[in-house]
Amino acid sequence: MRQPLDPGTARRRFATVTFLFWLPVGLYIPSQVLLLTERGMTLAVVAGLFAVHSVTASVMELPTGGLADVVGRRTVLAASGVLNLCALTVMALGATVWALALAMFLMGTGRALSSGPAEAWYVDTVQGHSGAEADLRTGLARGGTACAAALAVGTLVGGALPLLLGPGREAGALLARATDGLVLPLSVPALLGAAVGVAYVVYVLGALPEPPRPPATLRGVLQGVPATVAGGVRLGVREASVRRVVLSAAAVGAALATIELLTPGRAARLTGAPESGAVLYAALACTGFVCTALGSHGAPLAARLTGSSERAALASLAVSAAGLLLLGVTAAWGGPAPAALAAGGYALVYVGLGAAGPNENDVLHRRVDGTVRATALSVQSLALQSAGALAGLVAGSLPAGPLPWLLGAALLLTGALLWARRTTPAPGPPTDAAEQPPAPSGPVHAAVPPP
Missing domain, CATH: 1.20.1250.20 (MFS general substrate transporter like domains)
Incomplete structure (x- = not known):
């Protein structure tokens, strides 16, 4: 082989x-x-x-x-x-x-x-x-x-x-x-x-x-997929580290939905016209991607500086929450100084999210067996999308001004605090999802309320 x-x-x-x-x-x-x-x-x-x-x-x-x-x-x-x-x-x-x-x-x-x-x-x-x-x-x-x-x-x-x-x-x-x-x-x-x-x-x-796999049959797929999905969901509920990854993904989804919903209108108000606002928003979106790339590239350094992937996730999400807080605080004012602070906050959000992702997934993969690895990532992605959809509806119904931004910052900070207590990894390699016991740790600090 x-x-x-x-x-x-x-x-x-x-x-x-x-x-x-x-x-x-x-x-x-x-x-x-x-x-x-x-x-x-x-x-x-x-x-x-x-x-x-x-x-x-x-x-x-x-x-x-x-x-x-x-x-x-x-x-x-x-x-x-x-x-x-x-x-x-x-x-x-x-x-x-x-x-x-x-x-x-x-x-x-x-x-x-x-x-x-x-x-x-x-x-x-x-x-x-x-x-x-x-x-x-x-x-x-x-x-x-x-x-x-x-x-x-x-x-x-x-x-x-x-x-x-x-x-x-x-x-x-x-x-x-x-x-x-x-x-x-x-x-x-x-x-x-x-x-x-x-x-x-x-x-x-x-x-x-990939290593050779047994030939897939329709019966095997119909039996294997539901069992694998059930095992991945059970893992996300029972295993503390995986649960934190899923809940913090929900917090990130809520924050991203808030930013993506509110930033275009804010850009149009800043420039004075929808057309110029669209150009500004496109530039901001590109800047966000660049900041995410920089943050992601620095994720291993963040883990070395903080001492673990868990602490790096905490610090990175806290940086993102601080950036979103800056966006909220400056939403009530105009002028060059608040605009500059808002731009700095926007960059902090995406640098922090870029650094948090690899460290969170490092924790995830050390607790998940290869037989349910893709399923666990799908559970994480579903949490992000579902929370983002609900947060977008809530943010869109709130009065214009700082409040929607501050709500997103509060949810993201909650996601950061999930990592405040480090999960102790169990000895040995990960086991099958259906048999893997929860790792010894304290309770999850908070469940994030439902892009």
């Missing part, structure tokens, strides 16, 4: 596959809403299409995580890439509500399929080569950096392409004639994302080797 890849090679391939997955997302973010409205969709229809994506991703999150644990990481990742490139092609060319709804369904399913398997592959590979005590933080940090870098680069390129192909541009006129108007300038970022998706699928199939 072929030996597992060495940790350095596994880190590079994990970072590459992460970059290739998130680059198409960055490409279509700036133009997605504009493309849909250009196709004649009202904002209400656009909101409904986004709801199709969100509901699909949430419903499919746990079953697809279980599927990755049963049939293998590479197969599920390749399937996610195929679905995503099909979704982007349909979104770029579709002109009816039903076609666009299909694109959102495919995209939501692809997002759910991709949630966890690549990271699970990396951890399995490194531990298979170096044992259960192998260093995971460095690779997890590189993956987080690659994700944020892909989103930053994609956002810049995806925002510039429609401008370069817009009215009055020779390239835009050539495009319109060549496609008989089927491909709009706003469609090009999504089509480029689909092309990157092809490269992603090829790379996954060629660069992510």
Whole structure:
């Protein structure tokens, strides 16, 4: 049997596959809403299409995580890439509500399929080569950096392409004639994302080797996936360290939803017009991705300085909560000084979240057996998305001003305080999720109330 890849090679391939997955997302973010409205969709229809994506991703999150644990990481990742490139092609060319709804369904399913398997592959590979005590933080940090870098680069390129192909541009006129108007300038970022998706699928199939698995049968999958999902959920409830990871993910989801909901309007008020506010928000979004990349890159250093992954997660989330508090405090004032403080707070939020993620997941992977690793990551992702959806509704119903920001800061601080008492790891390697007892520790400090 072929030996597992060495940790350095596994880190590079994990970072590459992460970059290739998130680059198409960055490409279509700036133009997605504009493309849909250009196709004649009202904002209400656009909101409904986004709801199709969100509901699909949430419903499919746990079953697809279980599927990755049963049939293998590479197969599920390749399937996610195929679905995503099909979704982007349909979104770029579709002109009816039903076609666009299909694109959102495919995209939501692809997002759910991709949630966890690549990271699970990396951890399995490194531990298979170096044992259960192998260093995971460095690779997890590189993956987080690659994700944020892909989103930053994609956002810049995806925002510039429609401008370069817009009215009055020779390239835009050539495009319109060549496609008989089927491909709009706003469609090009999504089509480029689909092309990157092809490269992603090829790379996954060629660069992510796995140990041989027994051939999957339909009966085995139907029996194995529910059992694996149940084991992963039980682990998230019973095991203190995993429970903290899940609850802090919910806090992060609430904070991110608050920021993403409130920042565009605040940018428009600051610049005085929606159009210039949109430009400012795009610049802020790119800055947020860069800050996340920097924070993620520094996650191993944060663990060394604080003495453990748990303390690093506490410190990093506290930094993010302080940044969100600055955004809340400055929401009631105008002028250059409050704007500068708000910009600093925005950067702190994303630097802290970037540093917290790899350290939290280092704790998670040391408490989770490989048979439910992707499922546990799906539980974490579901907590973030569900809490974010609810927090967005709450923040949107509150009066404008500091209050919604301060609520998000309070929830994020609660998530940080979950790590105030260090969990003592049990000796030996992780056991099967269904049999693993809770680690000896105190109770979880608080349950975070329900992006």
